[in-house]
Amino acid sequence: KYYHYYNLFAQIGLVDEKNRLLRDKDIVLFPRKVNGKFVMLHRIWPGIQIVQFEKWEDLTKAFWEDHIKNLTEYILLDPLYDFEVNYIGAGGPPIETEEGWLIIYHGVCETHIGKTYHAAAALLDLENPAKVIARLPYPLFSPSQKWEKEGVVNHVVFPTGSALFGDDLYIYYGAADKHIAVARVSMSQLLSELKKNVTHGKT
Structure with missing residues (x-):
């Protein structure tokens, strides 16, 4: 998959004898250090x-060169289900729960109406966030309203942040790249549903 996208960049002139450019997006930091290290997706x-590192000064050119050369060792999640078959990306900062780190991310699939962006959820180990515990095999929510289906970019729900009030998890998201919206889900029900979908080593 990664070689496929490398070739796509080569076709549009972003790769030549002097340049090896990769499109790096959707960067989020964990809200606290884990085992003495910053953690970033x-x-x-x-x-x-x-990515895990002890201090910001560690993020040198050599650090990133090694990271890119060994990128497959640092893959946390790859597209796995039909609704995210094209590509995925992190949303807001992970949410710490007793069950693990909850991440809300987006997944993209190509359909007869073009690309559709869905919201998705996964759970990471609390002490080892490089370990995926569970992952929903279906979207958390998808474009369904007219203002999610029609806009600057059609058929998009793009989670970017969250807030927890009691058991209510509010997920803030961009809708069709034109509006800002919020969805509410029960945190306990979401975690319960995730625990029904243990990954068994799949990412």
């Missing part, structure tokens, strides 16, 4: 990768 098409 980012997206080099088509999956989500994880």
